[in-house]
Amino acid sequence: MNEIVKDFASLKSAAPFWSLRYVKEKSEMLAVRDDVAEPPQLSNDRGAMLTAMVSGGCGYAATSDLSPAGLQAALDRAGEWANATRNASVIAYDPSNMPNARGSWSAPPSSAALGTRRELYQVLATECHAAKIDDRIVDRYTSLNVINSEQLYLSNSGAEIHQQFRYTIPHAYVVANHGSMTQTRSLGFAQQGGADILARAKFIGCGQRLAEEALQLLLAANCPSGKMDLLLLPEQMMLQIHESIGHPLELDRILGDERNYAGASFVTLDMFGKYRYGSPLLNVTYDPSRPEELASFAYDDEGSRAEKTFLIRAGILENSLGGHVSQNRAGKPGVANSRASSWNRAPIDRMANLNIEPGASSVDDMIANIERGILMTTNVSWSIDDSRNKFQFGCEWGQLIESGKLTSVVKNPNYRGISATFWRNLKMVGNAASFEVHGTQFCGKGEPNQAIHVGHAAPPCVFSDVDVFGGED
C-alpha cells in the first residue's frame, strides 16, 4: 500500500484531475459435495485503475502492472481517452469539482477467528453428511467463501482513502428427487465479518434442516393460483427490494445509460419529492452504516462520503441512488453509491445497502391477520421488465395461511405484479425483532458488465391482493 502511495506521487499527467484506485483482494473458497472435499480455490487479485479528467472529457485505464512504469503508462492511456472524449462526452466533466476526502474504514472485528482450513472443512463435511437422510436426497453441497479486500483511492487533488473489508459467505443446498419431480432447499447468506456469521446464518444444523424441507416439498401439493395476501420473509424481501426499488432508483438508469443492457426505469426525474411509491408503511433507506451488512463502507469509489439517507419516507419517493457524477448530470441529490466491481471496471451507480426500515408488527400478528394467503421464502426465480415494472418471482418454499394460521407446505410458489402498484399494497411491516440483514454478491449491471455485492436488510412484509400461482401440473 505504501509503495502505491509513493509511486502515485511520482506520476505525471497534463490532465487537471487524475486519480488512482487500487484493489487487492485475497479469497479462499472451500466446498464439500456429497461428502467429498472439493479442491480449495485460492485467489490473489490486485490491480489499479487510473482515471484522468479534463474539462468535458474523462478516460480510464486499468492495469495489473503495478510498477511505476506500468502505472504511468496506464495514466497516459487514461489521459488519451480523456482528450479523445472531451468534445463528444454526454457528461460535462468538471475536473475542479471532484471529491477529495481523506479517511479510512475497516470491517468490524470478528468475535472469534474462523478456524483453520481443516476445521472449516470439518464444519462443511458435517453439514453435508447430515443432509444424507433419505435415498431421495440426490445432491448435497456446502461451501464457505472468505474474501479479504483492501482498497486505496488517491487523487492529485488530495484525496486519500484506505478501506478494508472482509466478506464471509456460507452456502448450502440439498436436492431431493422422485421420478421427474426435483425440489431444492438452500441456504444463502453473505455479510461482513468472521466466525460470528456462521451463527447468524444458522449454518450449523442446516444440512439436516434443508434435507427435511426438500423432502417435504417433494410431497407437497403445487402452489394454488389466485389473488391472496402474500407474506414475504426477509430472504425473499431482499430480491423484492433489489429488483423493484433498488434498480428503478439508480440514477444512471433513469438517465438512460443502461438502456442497451440492464434497462431503464419507470421512475422519472420529476417524481422525486412527490411520487407515491408505496403505502405509508414503506420507509426505504440507503444505509452504509450497519457494520455487518455487505455493502457498508465509509466512502464510495469516487471518494464521496457515505451516510444513511432516506430514499422513500412514508411511501413518498424522496431521493435517488446516484453518485457524484450522476447527481451533477441530473441536478438532483443522491447518495455515495458510485461503485466498481473491481480494479478493472469503472464506477457506476450501484444500490449498495438498500433497506426497509422496521415497522410495528410481529410475525405472529402478521399471520394472524391473514384470512387467505401464503408465506414465501428463498428466491429461486426472478424476472422483471427493462423498466423494472412488470415482475415475476418464484421461491423455493411456500406455506399456506388460512384463517390466521400457517397450514400446508406448497411447492413451486410464484407471484407476479407491477412495481408501481405492488408497494402500494404493502399492508403490514415486521418489527425490529423480525428484521434480518442479507446480501448477495451477484448484482449484474453495466457495460462492460460488472457483478457487485449489495446488502438488503428488511423485516417480513405482507402485501395484499397479489397474483399467486404454482408450477406445471
Next chain:
Amino acid sequence: MQNHFFALADFLTAELRGAEIFTCWFSGERSDFVRFNHGKIRQAGNVQQRYLSLRLILNGRQASSSLALTGGGEDFALAKHALAELRDVIEDLPQDPYLLYATEVHSSESKRGGAATAPVAVVEQIVTGARGLDLVGIYAAGSMFRGFANSFGQRNWHEVENFDFEWSLYYQADKAVKSSYAGFDWNVDELQLKMRTAVDQLAILQRPAITIAPGEYRVFLAPRAIEEIVGMLAWGGLSAKARHTKQSPLIKMEQGTRLSSKISLRENTIDGIAPGFQSDGFTKPPQVTLIDRGQLADPLIAPRTAQKYALIGNGANSSESPEALELSSGNLRNADAVAALDTGLLINNLWYLNFSDRRACRLTGMTRFATFWVKHGKIVAPVNVMRFDDTAYRLLGDNLLDLTREQDYMLDASTYGSRSTQSVRLPGALVAALKFTL
C-alpha cells in the same frame, strides 16, 4: 503474452519437487471499452489484465490458486510464491477421488485477428453516425488470450483479436431497435449500412403502440430471441452433472418427452472463437451432438463429472455449459417469415428469462426492444412489453412450426470479469402459440 506465459510454465516445471504435477490456465486481454448514451460518449477506457490459475497435484491431492500477473519479471516470484502456498495447503487435504487431468500431450496454437482500426477512429465514426439519434450502447475491442500448460510439457495458446459494437436506437421510453456489429475487420461502410437498417426499423416504432391482452399468440422469434431461449436450455440442461443430480430443466426428456424433431442442437467448437482446449488440458472434439431431432443426445461432460459418474469426458468446461452452440436450420426463408407469421407477434428480442418451473422447463421472460404486431403478413404497430410464461416442450415441441433456413452467427457480448469467447449460430423460429400472462 504467449512467450511470457510459456516462460512461466517452464519456470514452474523447473520448480517442481518429486512427484508434484502442475497444470495452469492463462486468461488475459487488452481491451478498449467505450460506452455511449444519447449518441455521445458516456465512459471510455482501456483494460489490460492477465491471470494465471495454477493447480498443484500431488499423490491424488489437489489445490488451485488464481493470481493477477503484472506481465513483467515480478511474475516469476509471484508464481513461485503461489506454488509454495499451494504446497502448504495441499498437506491438509485428503485425496480427491474425482481428480482427472490430461496426461497425453496435445499442444496447439491458434491466432485469429483482422485489420485493426484504432479505437479512437472507430468511436469518431460511431459518434458521427449517431448524430441526431438517441444511440446507447457499447463498443468493445482488442485482443483476448487463453493458454494452458502442464508439467508434462503440453502447451496450448489461443488468441483472438476482434470487436463487438452493440447498440440501441431509441425512439422514446422503451421503444428501441437493438443492433450489433461484431467481427475481425472493422468496416465503416458496414456500420453505416447497419445503422441505416436500424433507422428504417425505428420509423415503424413511431407508430402508436398497442397493448395486447394476456393469452396465446402466434409468434415469430428472431435469432436474438431464440438465443435467450436456448440459453435457458443450456442452464443445466446440457450438463452431465445436472442430469445425474436430477437438476436438469430437461429432466422430462430423460424420461421420454421429446421436443420437435426440427430441434437439433450441437456444440460446434470449430465454428466458434473459444479455445479448443479446456482448463484440465483436454482437447475438445470438433462437435458434440446435444439434442438430435428432438431427443437428448450426449451431454457436455467435464473431467470431474466423468470421474465421479464413470463417464467418458468430452472436453467440457467445469460448468458444462456450451461455448459454441448451434441450432440446426429449418425450411422457412427469412424473407418469408413475416408472411408466414400472418397474424401475430414479431419478436426481435426477449429479456430476463428465468424458470417459473424448472423441472417442467417452463420459462418466463419479457419482450424487449422491437416487438411488432403483424396482421395478414404486414407489420402494423409496435407492441408494449409483455410477459410470457410457457414451457420449452410447447414452444420447441408441438407448437414449433418451422425454423428459418438462414442462421445468424452471434458473438457473446458478455464482459463480466473479462470479454467472452462464446458464440452461437441460430435460426429464427415460427411458433403456433406462445402464452402471455402480464
